[in-house]
Amino acid sequence: MFPTVLLLFFLAAQSNPAPAPPIDWAKAKRLFDANCAGCHGPEGAGGKGPALAVPILPHARTNEQLAGVIVGGIPGTLMPASWHLGNEGVMLAVAYVRKLGAGATPPKVEGDAAKGQALFAGKGGCTNCHSIGYGPDLSSIGSRRTAASLRESITDPAAEVLEDYLPVRIVTREGKMVQGMRVNEDTFTIQIMEPSGRFSSFRKDSLSKLDKRVGESPMPSYKAVFSENELRDVVAYLSSLRGEQ
Ligand code: HEC
Numbered sequence: 620m621f622p623t624v625l626l627l628f629f630l631a632a633q634s635n636p637a638p639a640p641p642i643d644w645a646k647a648k649r650l651f652d653a654n655c656a657g658c659h660g661p662e663g664a665g666g667k668g669p670a671l672a673v674p675i676l677p678h679a680r681t682n683e684q685l686a687g688v689i690v691g692g693i694p695g696t697l698m699p700a701s702w703h704l705g706n707e708g709v710m711l712a713v714a715y716v717r718k719l720g721a722g723a724t725p726p727k728v729e730g731d732a733a734k735g736q737a738l739f740a741g742k743g744g745c746t747n748c749h750s751i752g753y754g755p756d757l758s759s760i761g762s763r764r765t766a767a768s769l770r771e772s773i774t775d776p777a778a779e780v781l782e783d784y785l786p787v788r789i790v791t792r793e794g795k796m797v798q799g800m801r802v803n804e805d806t807f808t809i810q811i812m813e814p815s816g817r818f819s820s821f822r823k824d825s826l827s828k829l830d831k832r833v834g835e836s837p838m839p840s841y842k843a844v845f846s847e848n849e850l851r852d853v854v855a856y857l858s859s860l861r862g863e864q
């Protein structure tokens with residue numbers, strides 16, 4: 620039996636110039652148990668370090684990033700550099716962590732995505748901004764963010780504001796006030812998009828006030844708008860947005 624398998628690998632290697640190296644899963648598991656499980660838990664369930672048997676690893680979205688985290692560790696945290704594993708060991712660790720992630724039950728979505736979609740377009744008025752570009756594209760947000768961080772974006776948008784979205788308020792010399800989001804700025808002018816989608820450009824020397832509200836988000840908090848159940852439903856809907864694949 621064993622020689623037959625070897626022969627098959629040999630033949631496969633002959634017909635395919637670059638076969639994926641077969642992974643020795645028993646060896647990969649031993650390596651993980653010896654080097655990683657002490658912190659990340661058996662089967663990556665989590666412990667002193669975060670669970671690795673999850674669909675999304677924020678520090679390691681690609682295999683290159685994952686290998687980088689393993690080789691270099693995460694400075695300033697308990698996560699150690701494991702360069703001593705060597706190339707083969709790092710490759711095995713990457714494969715094993717991905718296997719744990721693939722076997723993980725997809726994130727438990729607590730809410731009802733269909734109801735969330737209705738809230739997104741209706742009561743929440745989210746489309747008012749997000750479908751006209753007054754806010755980022757959300758079509759694959761579910762594959763980039765965990766449910767917990769999506770929830771925070773909705774209840775507390777100012778906690779982490781994306782750099783490109785700076786709320787501004789200006790007053791012209793004639794006393795006209797415009798509030799919106801900075802789209803562009805140079806030494807002499809500033810372009811603003813209002814929540815209605817309207818763009819305006821102003822010469823800075825025509826303004827009596829230019830107030831950049833750093834640390835605020837153009838997006839309002841929905842903490843007091845949604846009930847707990849509605850919030851779950853909207854998060855479930857966002858989690859289901861995974862782009863086309
Ligand atoms: C001494 C404890 C410890 C050991 C040993 C350890 N880790 Fe970690 N690891 C951590 C901690 C703590 C973090 C979270 C660091 C942070 O705060 O961002 C982490 C983070 C990670 C992350 C990033 C997770 C994410 O959410 O993106 C990966 C991937 C990872 N470890 C893989 C491994 C692998 C693979 C091994 C074995 C080769 C290993 N770790 C060994 C403690 C450890």
Ligand code: HEC
Nearest residue numbers: 743744745748753754755772776779780781784836837838
């Ligand atoms: C007034 C316009 C506006 C409305 C209404 C609005 N948003 Fe936003 N949203 C933004 C802007 C601008 C940002 C980017 C700034 C930031 O990160 O806070 C953003 C960011 C986000 C993010 C983070 C995106 C990322 O890539 O990290 C999520 C998620 C989000 N909005 C969801 C929602 C949901 C759900 C609703 C409705 C319940 C909503 N938004 C309503 C303007 C809006």
